[in-house]
Amino acid sequence: MNGELRDAAREYLIRYGGDRFEQLFTRAIGSRVFDDTGREILDFTSGQMCATLGHNHPAIVRAIQAAGEQALHLFSGMVPEVVAQLARTLAEDWLPAPLRKSLLVNTGSESNEAALRLAKLYTGGYEVLAIGGSWHGVTGGAASVSFASDRRGYGPPVPGVHVIPEPNVYRPPIPAPTGAQAAMACLEMGLRQFDMQTRGAPAAIIVEPVISAGGVIVPPRCFMQGLREAADERGMLLIFDEAQTAFGRIGETFGAIYHGVVPDIMTLSKTLGGGVPLAATVTSERIEERAHAAGFSFYTSHVSDPLPARVGLAVLHTIRSEQLIERARCQGAYLREQLLELQRRHEAIGDVRGAGLLLGVELVKDRHTRTPDHELGALTTARCFELGLSMNIRRRPERGAVWRIAPPLTVSTEEIDRAVAMLDQALTESVQALAQRAR
Numbered sequence: 001m002n003g004e005l006r007d008a009a010r011e012y013l014i015r016y017g018g019d020r021f022e023q024l025f026t027r028a029i030g031s032r033v034f035d036d037t038g039r040e041i042l043d044f045t046s047g048q049m050c051a052t053l054g055h056n057h058p059a060i061v062r063a064i065q066a067a068g069e070q071a072l073h074l075f076s077g078m079v080p081e082v083v084a085q086l087a088r089t090l091a092e093d094w095l096p097a098p099l100r101k102s103l104l105v106n107t108g109s110e111s112n113e114a115a116l117r118l119a120k121l122y123t124g125g126y127e128v129l130a131i132g133g134s135w136h137g138v139t140g141g142a143a144s145v146s147f148a149s150d151r152r153g154y155g156p157p158v159p160g161v162h163v164i165p166e167p168n169v170y171r172p173p174i175p176a177p178t179g180a181q182a183a184m185a186c187l188e189m190g191l192r193q194f195d196m197q198t199r200g201a202p203a204a205i206i207v208e209p210v211i212s213a214g215g216v217i218v219p220p221r222c223f224m225q226g227l228r229e230a231a232d233e234r235g236m237l238l239i240f241d242e243a244q245t246a247f248g249r250i251g252e253t254f255g256a257i258y259h260g261v262v263p264d265i266m267t268l269s270k271t272l273g274g275g276v277p278l279a280a281t282v283t284s285e286r287i288e289e290r291a292h293a294a295g296f297s298f299y300t301s302h303v304s305d306p307l308p309a310r311v312g313l314a315v316l317h318t319i320r321s322e323q324l325i326e327r328a329r330c331q332g333a334y335l336r337e338q339l340l341e342l343q344r345r346h347e348a349i350g351d352v353r354g355a356g357l358l359l360g361v362e363l364v365k366d367r368h369t370r371t372p373d374h375e376l377g378a379l380t381t382a383r384c385f386e387l388g389l390s391m392n393i394r395r396r397p398e399r400g401a402v403w404r405i406a407p408p409l410t411v412s413t414e415e416i417d418r419a420v421a422m423l424d425q426a427l428t429e430s431v432q433a434l435a436q437r438a439r
């Protein structure tokens, strides 16, 4: 049976990129997933960075059951009660002022499309500044402002997009004495280029509070504050894409709080639905009012759907009741300490970075030159999977070989210890294998 279904997957599915495993998967619970041979694997990517409560948390399962008894889907103009509840909960219990108004959609890409459309309508402009190495999604507008995804072969992107080099303080595009100075040099360079090239129609600056797919790059606070000033000076709206950073993953409610900078628009996705497709674009009353007056529309089949909204409410409630933000902070500190301990023993670990439970470990050929070791990255990731640990390797040639480690916020200390032991073993064996190969 396993073989037959694996054949069916090969025969009938379009291959959609990324790393795909040979086996199929059957079940997921907490920090564990199970493949079609019954093998248990520790999931240190929380699915696709969504399952912050762990897989199949009972609160989510109950919410889905309740939706089945009430309403799964409605005409998009019929706002379900649970959607009003979720928008109120976000505004009153979570969002930093003046963000208060939500549009509830399904995916991160969609939430960013909506954010860009809002900014364009509000400002009357169309030019967007984005950050090198970022990932905002695969749909037209979102893909146009993404640089960690594949851009080649799909025709012209949306016009008017400009890039600020990523503020990577470990491997700075523009070297400087300190990380903060290197980041600010990137900002200055990007703004100078933009000011030279602008057609006089600026609309938005879009940024991830932690540039995750680009190699788990945490921009220094001064860089994010600089973006706020740059947006204000140019009459642009500042958009924070908080797909991965919202609701506890980085040990704070939002990246906006972490950096002490409030954007004009925030997009929320992966961590809002806890594994169910739910996303939101949120903004202030003032911006919503003006966009509405200008005819803003983002009318989709699943806008304001009741099933994901009910799940979103359960996710938010559980994050508070299980104190998962505090947990991300303390388990994140513990995991980071274990990774730093690995770094002390493994010359190949050049850098350990990140925030809360969103951590990056960069592998290098030599700590002095910081040359990325892509081969070692691929080998260790594959070996970890054989040993029973799933985590992600970011390996774009221009951006280093970075393990991205982001277990559910519910991860136990024992699970962290087990994962670190597998990383240790995989790294030791892979370094030996590469040395033997070189002989």
Ligand SMILES: Cc1ncc(COP(=O)(O)O)c(C=O)c1O
Residues within 6 Å of the ligand: 106, 107, 108, 109, 110, 112, 135, 136, 137, 138, 208, 212, 213, 241, 242, 243, 244, 269, 270
């Ligand atoms: C920061 C960020 N924004 C947006 C997206 C796109 O979200 P989705 O895949 O749900 O469209 C992703 C997906 O990885 C992401 O990491």
